[in-house]
Amino acid sequence: MTDGGTPLGLDPEDLDGHTIEELTDYLDAGRVPADPSIDGSPGCALALDALERLRSLTPDLIARDTEEEPEPDASWVQSILDGIAMDARAGRRIPLTPPDEHADLALTEGALRGIVRAAENAFPGILIGRCRIDGDLTVHDAEVALAVEVSVPFGTRIRQFADELRAEIAARIDAHTALRVTAIDITVQDISSGKVE
Structure with missing residues (x-):
């Protein structure tokens, strides 16, 4: 626990007063009864989405690791949880359009990380x-570079996968922001024991 925060180092204001434990309990209950203070919070929405993705993959990966290794290393789980903590923080404000007197549209850095993380949905496992994210996000039409760490199933053709993931992330950022992505570096941090089918 950090001082007054959650186990992930989030402060209550990052999740609009809620904690990761509350969000986990909310998921366990099937989001019933509905809690508008959670459902209406962008930070909670990002954290819930990340927790659901992690939850859907964790049992299978841990079961495979348990079969093949006496003591599976759970550091990759902590890495994902750290990413959830980062996603839920609003961070810098990214303008979507040039400032004008009638409209000032923006996206948060946390939401941008959520867009990047959602690209994993296109690649099972x-x-x-x-x-x-490197670059001055606060400037409209800024150039940015991304460095993304991933875990892939055993048997993945890494070079081809990296190209496809890079294209997927670039397309998602282009669809939702005015940022100009100059580079997307993909680092495979872990290869899980589950094989690509």
């Missing part, structure tokens, strides 16, 4: 961990 992978997990996106840490995502670093």
